[in-house]
Amino acid sequence: MKLVSQYLLLFIFSPTLKAETTEVCQPLPSYLKQYEKDTTLHNPWVVSKRMEYDSKWEFIDLNSYCVIRKLGEGGHGLALLISSYKDAGPFGQYVLKIYKQHPNHGLKRHVWPLRDAELYEALKKFRGYTQALRIYALPEQTDKPFMTLFMANDFSLRDLISRFKADQEGKDFHSLTQLVIDILELLTEMHCMGIHHWDLYTGNIMFSHDQTLKFIDFSYASISNPVNSKTFNFLFDIDTTSDNIKQLISASRIPEEQKHLILSQISWMSSYQELPWESHISNIETTIKHLKHLISTQ
Incomplete structure (x- = not known):
């Protein structure tokens, strides 16, 4: 291609089109409390793991992320452009997809690539695939991830x-x-x-x-x-x-x-x-x- x-x-990539700087973006938990109707998230601590088969769940404080802007919202959730306080520059930005309901609930085609080995292996070879970095879940519901973190676009x-x-x-x-x-x-x-x-x-x-x-x-x-x-x-x-x-x-x-x-x-x-x-x-x-x-x- x-x-x-x-x-x-x-x-597209001229500086005038860049999002707000990370110094002024809103912490992710407070953004979710203000805009997200789903009250599943009661505190900033969730569990997360990398998109690898042998990855282990670990606790993550969502205050380490801040929201630059909302990329879009649909019937099943919303997408946010976020930044990590631990990283600097444009490559410290990520796309976070937040689902209002668990993707495997009620819709046959909702498949998490991590759970479908054939799909996941195919996606890794697809040059148009934006790498999924992490999935997030509540500590008591690790079988129902509700957020996915992608490389920044x-x-x-x-x-x-x-x-x-x-x-x-x-x-x-x-x-x-x-x-x-x-x-x-x-x-x-x-x-x-x-x-x-x-x-x-x-x-x-x-x-x-x-x-x-x-x-x-x-x-x-x-x-x-x-x-x-x-x-x-x-x-x-x-x-x-x-x-x-x-x-x-x-x-x-x-x-x-x-x-x-x-x-x-x-x-x-x-x-x-x-x-x-x-x-x-x-x-x-x-x-x-x-x-x-x-x-x-x-």
Whole structure:
């Protein structure tokens, strides 16, 4: 996957877009008391362990983290950009996913990668995977982790779309087309590994510090063998990706005729049906080829 073009990256990672400094961010426990409706957390002490099979639970004081800003919130929880008082600089920042209910409760697709060995091993080989560092639980409920800590990716596709809507940027056709290509290539790589994300909305597509795309929050993910299944049926990811690209292009400030050029290449994704794997890969490869042609000719 190629890097997003230099023009767009300079915009994304310019100092003016950085979050507030850690000196002014709010301690995590007080933030949760103020904003989180779930009253599960009664004190700042929880247990945590690294995302490794032989890792042991240890007590953690959540006062060691502070909240920079909320990245997003959905029906099952919220995502926060947080910082550790023990670390300094941008690489001392993390994404914390907090679930309002235990992900294995009531929803079949909620799978913790740590508990699904096949999925976890596959994710470690996926270049778009944002490494999950730790899980957190109440001391008396270690079978029900309610938070996951990820490596820091502090700018999401949702943030970029918001900037476009605010008319702050979004006028580079080549950058936008390359970004669409990057998303499709990463999505296809993930699917060829048999991974179905199930929650690939704009807030879960991030730009990392080394300027590449990453996917976060695989709590709902499932895995299957694409060779054995023969039929491509990861339709939910295709549908959400189509919607994500439409939001991105629609919010941009490029001319309408250029928007149409990009969107016409992904129109087939809106009414997708199950079909043989070979046919699906052919559809994706053809789309990427046409998008690359647009970059070279416009």
